[in-house]
Amino acid sequence: MTDITVPADLVDTDDEIVLLTWVYPDGALVDKGELIAELMLGKAQLELVSPAAGRLRIRAPVDSVIRRDQVIGVIE
Secondary structure: OEEEEOOOOOOOOOOOEEEEEEOOOOOOEEOOOOEEEEEEEOOEEEEEEOOOOEEEEEOOOOOOEEOOOOEEEEEO
């Protein structure tokens, strides 16, 4: 399994990050590098790509406030 987190190099501050949407539903098959989620940091919208290929398992719901390096899902 591979954890899905907000990488520190994508967000270099401890500002509030909101999980706007999951592009795929829980249980969907995704490819490595594929867009899987959209985040909001301040007024900037960020895209999060899959760190691996496999089945997406969502751990954080849409509209969650998350932190850098927090596990928000896994790829099985």
